[in-house]
Amino acid sequence: MIFSSLFFILAFLPVVIVCYYGQHLLFENRLRNLTLLVFSYLFYLFGAPEFILFLAGSTLFDYAMGRFMDRFERQKRLWLTLSVIVNLGLLAWFKYANFLVSQTGEYLIRMGLDLSGWEAVALPVGISFFTFQKLSYTIDVYRGRCRSIANIIDFSMYVALFPQLVAGPIVRFRDIHAQINARVESWDAFYTGAVRFCWGLCKKVILADTCGRFADLIFGLSPALLDTRTAWLGAIAYSLQIYLDFSAYSDMAIGLGMLFGFRFLENFNRPYSAISLTDFWKRWHISLSRWFRDYLYLPLGGNRQGAARTYLNLTLVFLLCGFWHGANWTFLAWGAYHGLFLVVERITGLRRVPDNRLRGFRRLLTLAVVVCGWVIFRCDDLVQAGHFFTAMFSLSANELPTSLVSLLDMKNGVLMLCASTALILPSGDMNAEPQLKDRRFLAATVGIVLFVVILPWCAAILASGYQNPFIYYRF
Amino acid sequence: MKKFLSLLFVILLTAPAALWLVGHMYGNSDNTLHQGFPPPEATLWLDRGYYQAVEGWFRESLPVGKHLKTLHNWLNYHLFSASSTASVRVGIHGWLYPMETTADYPEPPVARQAGYRLFLELHAVEKIISATGHRFLVIVVPGKPAIYPEYVGAGFSGAQSPFYKALLDANDRHPLSGFVGLDPILKKAKLSGIDVYHKRSRLWSCGAAAAAAEQILNFQELARPLSSDRSSIPCPPPDNDLYRLLLDEAPPEKAPLAGHTAGPHAVNGPVAVVYGDEYLDRLLPFLTSAFKSLAVIDSTQEPTFDRNVMAKKSDWVVLESGESGLERLHLNLEAIYAAASQPMQGVVKRDIALDGAKPVTPCALDITPDGLQIKIPGEGAFFSLPPLSGSTNRVFRMVKLTFPADHQGRITIKTLPEKTGLIESSPRQVAGNELAIAVQKNLSRETRHVIVPLPFDESVEIQINPSQHPGVFILEKAELLSFYGKNPPPAPSIPERSEMVGDIYSGMELQPIKPPAGDPVDEPARQASVHLTEALPELSLADIEEGRIFQRQGKSADIVVTGTYSGLPGTVESRVVDAGTDAVVVPWTVVDDAPENGLYTGILRHIPQGGWYRLHVRSSLTPWVVNKGSTRWGVGMLVACIGQSNMREWFFTGNAHQPSPLVMLHRNGKWFAPGIEGNGALALGNRLASMLKMPIGLLDYSVNGTGLTAKAEWGKGFWLDTGPDGIYRRFIDGVNTAGGSVEVVLWMQGEADAARGTVSREEYRSALERFVNDQIRSDIKNGSSRPRLPFLIIPLVKRPSGRDASCQWIRDAQMDALKTIDECHLAALSLDLENRGRQHLAPAAYSTLGIRTAQTIFYLLGKVHFHRGPAISTVTRLSDRVIDIAIRQQGGTDFTPWSEITGFEVLADPDRTPLSIASVSRKDGNTIRIELADDAPPDFILRYLYGAHPDTSNPVRDNTALRLPLEPFSQ
Secondary structure, eight states, X not given: OOTXXXXXXXXXXXHHHHHHHHHHHHHTTTTHHHHHHHHHXXXXXXXXXXXXXXXXXXXXXXXXXXXXHHHSGGGHHHHHHHHHHHHHHHHHHHHHHHHHHHHHHHHHHHTTOOOTTOOOOOOOTTHHHHHHHHHHHHHHHHHTSSOOOOOHHHHHHHHHOGGGTTTOOOOOHHHHHHHHHHOOOOHHHHHHHHHHHHHHHHIIIIIIHHHHHHHHHHHTSOXXXXXXXXXHHHHHHHHHHHHHHHHHHHHHHHHHHHHTTOOOOOOOSOGGGOSSHHHHHHXXXXXXXXXXXXXXXXXXXXXXXXHHHHHHHHHHHHHHHHHHHOSSHHHHHHXXXXXXXXXXXXXXXXXXXXXXXXXXXXXXXXXXXXXXXXXXXXXXXXXXXHHHHHHHHTTOOOOOXXXXXHXXXXXXXXXXXXXXXXXXXXXXOOOOHHHHHHOHHHHHHHHHIIXXXXXXXHXXXXXXXXXXXXXXXXX | OHHHHHHHHHHHHHHHHHHHHHXXXXXXXXXXXXXXXXXXXXXXXXXXXXXXXXXXXXXXXXXXXXXXXXXXXXXXXXXXXXXXXXXXXXXXXXXXXXXXXXXXXXXXXHHHHHHHHHHHHHHHHHHHHXXXXXXXXXXXXXXXXXXXXXXXXXXXXXXXXXXXXXXXXXXXXXXXXXXXXXXXXXXXXXXTTOOSBOTTOSSBOHHHHHHXXXXXXXXXXXXXXXXXXXXXXXXXXXXXXHHHHHHTOOOXXXXXXXXXXXXXXXXXXXXXXXXXXXXHHHHGGGTGGGOSEEEEEETTTSOEESHHHHHSOOSEEEEEEEGGGGGGOEEOHHHHHHHOOSOOSSEEEEEOOGGGOEESSSOEEEEETTEEEEEEOSXXXXXXXXXXXXXXXXXXXXXXXXXXXXXXXXEEEEEEOOOSXXXXXXXXXXXXXXXXXXXXXXXXXXXXXXXEEOOXXXXXXXXXXXXXXXXXXXXXXXXXXXXXXXXXXXOOOOOOGGGOOSOTTSOOOOOOOOOOTTOGGGOHHHHHHSOHHHHOOEEEEOOOOTTEEEEOBTTEEEEEEEEEEESSOXXXXXXXXXXXXXXXXXXXXEEESSOXXXXXXEEEEEEESEXXXXXXXXXXXXXXXXXXXXXXXXXXXXXXXXXXXXXXXXXHSOOOOOOOTTEEEEETTEEEOOOSOOHHHXXXXXXXXXXXXXXXXXXXXXXXXXXXXXXXXXXXXXXXXXXXXXXXXXXXXXHHHTTSEESEEXXXXXXXXXXXXXXOHHHHHHHHHHIIIIIIHHHSEEOSSSSSOOEEEOOOOOOSSSOOHHHHHHHHHHHHHHHHSTTEEEOOOOTTSOBOSSSSBOHHHHHHHHHHHHHHHHHHTTSSSOOSOOEEEEEEEOSSSEEEEEEEOSXXXXXXXXXXXXXXXXXXXXXXXXXXXXXXXXXXXXXXXXXXXXOOOSSEEEEESOSSSOOOSSOOEESSTTOXXXXXXXX
C-alpha cells in the first residue's frame, strides 16, 4: 500500500484515525501502541504479505538481542555482533544476492557450481529502512545510550510503525524512545500533521509525478534522440522528481506521525539550496546521513585520525551509502562520485569558505554537481549514463522527440514551473511550523486550501488511476 | 480553528467511505457492474493478489471514485485544455478530436501503400458487383481534422491521413465510378455556415449529412427529397460524445442502425444494401426517399465486407466509412467473388501458363498433373508468374489463384514493380526493392482461391510465397480476370497456350517462355566435368523448432523435410528416430528424388503420433553420411486456448502441478516447455498427455480484457475484429506458425461483454456463431476426427456478488450456442468453483476446470462415455410446500451432498419474490426434495446456479471421480 493511493487515503487512514482515537476515548490510550502495531502490520500485509513473517521474526530477534544485552551484560558484545551479523547478513542476502550472482555467475559456473536452479531473490519492501532502525536500537542499547525496551508490543510498533516503515525517515531509537510511551496527542499536532500530510500528498501527486513523466520519457529515449537540451531537461526533471517524491514521502510520514502524537526528525532541508556538497548532505536524506555518521563514520574514526584517514572514511561511507540504495554499479558510482567531491572540498578547503562568499555561484555549481550525480543514479547502467553525459555536454541539437512535444502541454508546463521553484528556494530555515503557529489567519488559510482544494484534487487524480509508487519504495 | 479544521480533515477522509457504507447497507444492492468484497480465506492471507483484489474492489466500488474521476477529467479539460483520455485530443478553443484521427503517422510509405492497396480492392469490388448487374457506391466521410484542421493545434502533421490521401490520389488518376468524394462538399458546407462537426462531437451534424446526401443523390442521379420534406426529416441532435468520452462517462445506448430503414421510401426506387458505420445514423434519413428499401449492415458489428453484403438481394451496394475507419475496412474479395451468384458480364477469364513460373528466391518448381508444385524452405521464398498486363482505366484486371482445399499456411502475394509514384519511397526502400504491394491471405476453406487486384501499370510481376512454413505446395490454377464493364471488345485469336503470357487484349508483345533458371538441363557439361570427390553432396538440415508438436491427422502426421545441399543433387532420404533411445520410428524414406537449386524439400509421411523424435537426413549418394537433427519434436494434439483474463489465468495462476515432459506451450509464435505456473493449463495438458501418451501442445493466445463483440471493446481489442493488427489475427498467425491445424479450440470469455450490460443474449449468441463458423473454422484447419473443428466453451464464471443479469445473458447465450452451433461443446462448468475475490477463480478451481475439460476431450475422442454432470429433468410440485426435482444422471449414479444443499432458489412468478426455503435434501439417487417454509403460489420459478450470486457453498455434484456439478437450471 502506498500513501498516495485512494485506498490509503479514504479507507486505511480514516479507519486508523477512528480506531486510534476510539481507544483514546475508551481505554485512555492503554491500547494505542497495540492499535498502531496492528494497523502497521496490516499496512505491510498490503505491500508485501509474503514477508510479514520475516518482519515479525526479525523484530523478535532484535528484541531478544536488546533484552539479552541488558540481562547478560558481560556478553553484550556478543549479542551486538550477532545482531549486526544477522541484520546485515539478511540485508545483504535479500538486496545483493541477485547482483552477486549476476556479476560472478560466469566464474562460479567455471568453478563447478550449478546455478541452473537459481531463482531471483525477492526484496522485502522497506528492508533497508527497518534493518537500519533495528540496528540503531541494538547499537544504542550496547552503547548504553538507552535501555532495552521491555514491552515487545512497543518495540514491534517502533520497528513497524507504518508512517515510516517502508521508506523512512530512519528513526533512531534514542530519538523516539521517550515518545513510545509518553507522547502527547493534541489538536495542534493533529492539525499540523494533517497539513503536512496534505502538503506531501500534493507534492507527490501533482508535482513529483509530473516531473517523473518527463524524466521517464527522456531517460527512456535512445541515445540517438538525445541532444543537449533534452538531456538537461531530463536531468533536471529527474532531480526535481526525486527530491519532490522523497521529500513528499517524508512530509507525509512526519505528518502521519504527528496525527498520532509522534515527532519525527526532519529528513530534508531545501537540499537544492546547498552551497557545497558538504552542505547538501546536511540537507538531503538527513536521517540516513545521520545514521551513517553515527554508526559508521564516527566509529571508523571520523575526522579525528588525520586527513588521509578522513578521506578514506568519507569515501568508504559514501560508497556504502550508494550501495545501500541498491545493487547496481550505478549506485556505487553515485556514492563514489559524491565521496570524491566531498574529499575534493576538504582538500581544496572549499568547505571552509565563509557562507556569504560567492554564494550564488557556489549554489549553482553545487546544483550542477548534484544534478549530474542524479543522472548516474537514474540510469540503468553506466553505459547509459555515459551516453547521457555525452548528450549533456556535447552541445548537440536535434528536433524534440514527438512524444516529448506532446508532453509539453500547458498543464505539464505549469506544473513543471511550480516544481522548479524547489531549485531557487532560499537556503535559510525551512521550518514553517512556527510561522503557522503565530499567524492564525495564515494557518487557517493554508489548512482550508489544502483540505478543501488540494486534497480533493489529489484524490481526483488518484481516482483516475494514476498510482505511481514512491521512488524510495524500491530501496 | 485548528480543531475545526482538523475535524474537517477527518470528515473529508471518512465521509466517502462512510456514506458509501450507509448507502450500501440501506440502499439498492444491484451492483451489477461492481465486484463483491473478496472473501477472506486463510490460504489467501499471504497472497499479494488478494490484497490487490481488496484495493481494486474498493477503488471500483466506491461511488465517489467515479465522481472524482469525472472531476479530474473536467478540471484537466477546462483548466488546462488537456485530456486525461488517450483516445481524445483537445485542440484549440476546446475543440475535441478523436486521437486516432490526429495521431502522427510515423511510416507514411507504409500507410500510403496500404491506402493504395485498399483502393485496388475497392476497384475489384466495384468491378465484381458491376459485372453482376448491380451498382456499387463508395462513400468516405472525411474526418473532423480534414474539415476543421485549424483547431487541431500544434504537432499536427496533416489534415488527411497518408492512408486516405493515397486513396484519394489514386482515385484522381483511376477513378472509381461509384466513389463519392465528400471533402469539397463538406468544406463548402462549412463555409456556408453549417457546423459540419460539432466542437465536442466525433460524428458529423445533420446539416453536413444533408449536404452529403444531396451530393450523393445528385451524383447518382437519384430522386431527391422535396425541400419541404427535407426540413421535416427527423435527425438526432448534436452529440457530445467526445466530451463524454473525455469525462469518462458511459456512452448512451446506441440505437441499431437497422432502424433507419424506416421511410419515406420511393415506390419505384432501387433496393439497396448499405454497409457502414455510425455516420449512417445521420445520413440515412436523407437517403431513404430515393430507395425502395434499405438493408443496413453495421460495420462496427460486422467488420468484414463479404458475402453477407452480397447475400441480400439488392440493386445497389453502398459502402460507407469514416476516414478513420478506412484502415480497419476489410474487404473479403474471395467471398464477394464467390457470392456473385449471377453470371458475370463483361469478364474475360484466361489461364496463366504455370510453366512460365520462375523461382525468385530459393525454391523448386515442377509442373505436375495437379498443377504447379512448389517446394519452399519457408517464409521469404517466392516464385513469380510470367509478367502480366496491369489494370488500365478501361480494363481492370485481377489474378485468381486456386490452391487445394488442404493448403496450409498464409499466402503472400507481391505485385511489383510499383511505378505509379503513388507510394512515396525512401532510398532504403528503393534499395531494398520493397516497393511491392504485398498482401497476405489465409485460404478460405470454402473458396480455395485468392484474388489479387492488379495495379494500374503496363506490366506487373506477381510474386508468390505459398506459405510461411517449409513444405511442398500446389498451385492448381492461375487465372487472369479482365473486367471490361458492359461491352467487352471482341477477342482476338488466341495464341498457343505455351507461348501465352499476359492478357490477350493488352497488346503486349508476346515472348516465348524461357525455362526456369535452375533447370538442370542448362549445364550438363559442367556437372560432368566436376571431379566426383569434389561433387559429393553435402546436406544441411533446416531443423524443426525445438519442442514443436505437429497436429496429428488421424493417428499420424506428415512433416516437411527441407534443407540445402551442395555438390551433386542426389536423392535425399529422411528418417525419424526416438529422441531418447534412437530407435527408428520411420525408416529411411525418399523425400526428394530431384532436389534442385541447392534446395531439397519433401514430405515425410505417416509419422505416428508420439514423441519425442529427431529427424535424420542423408543423400543416396553418400548414405554413410547422416545429418542428424538436434532438436526434439513430436506428433500429438494441439489445443488452442483463447478468451480473456480467466483463460489467461489458466497459464499463470497456481503452481500445484509439475508439468508432464510431453506438454509444451506455444505463445507469441514460439514453442517452449512450461514451468510450474498455470494450474489450468498443466492440469489439462498433464491429463491429456498421461491418457493419450502423446505430446500435447497448448496454444496460449488469450488476451486480458477482450470482448467478443465491438460493443465490448475496452481498448484491448475484440475477437470479431479480423483486421490485420487485431487479437484475432495474432491468434491465427500463432496457429499458422504452429502448423495451421488444431484438434480443439477452447473458449473462456464473456466478462468484457457482460461488463457494460449492453450485449444482449441473442447478440452474443449470434456473434459467437459467426465467430466460430465464419472465422475460426474458416481460418483453422480441423485436426480432429470430428466432422468440424470442435469448439469447446467454458461458460462465464460466477461473480461473487451483485445482480449479475448481464452476466446471465452471456452465460445463457453460451449455453444456447451449444445447441445452435455444430460441434460446439460444453468444456466444463465453472459456476460451482471458488472465486478468488473478483471475477477470477481460485487457483485450485483452474485445476478442476483443466481436468473437466480433459474429460470433454476424451469424450469427443470416444474414450469415455460422459463429460457432463447431472441435469434437472422434471420439477414436480407435490404439495404447497414440497417440490421434487428429478435429475438425470449422465456419468454418475448418485450425488452429494445429501442435505443442506445450496444453490436452489424458488421465486414467485411474476414478481420474482424469493420464497423462503426450509430445506433442500436428497430423496434418492435421482431426486432432490425442496421443502418451503411457506406455501408456494401456483406459478413459481425454480432456479439452480442462476441469478444473483447463487450460494454454491454446498452444491450438488455427482459421484463420479470428477464430481461433476449439477447443471444450471431455470424454469
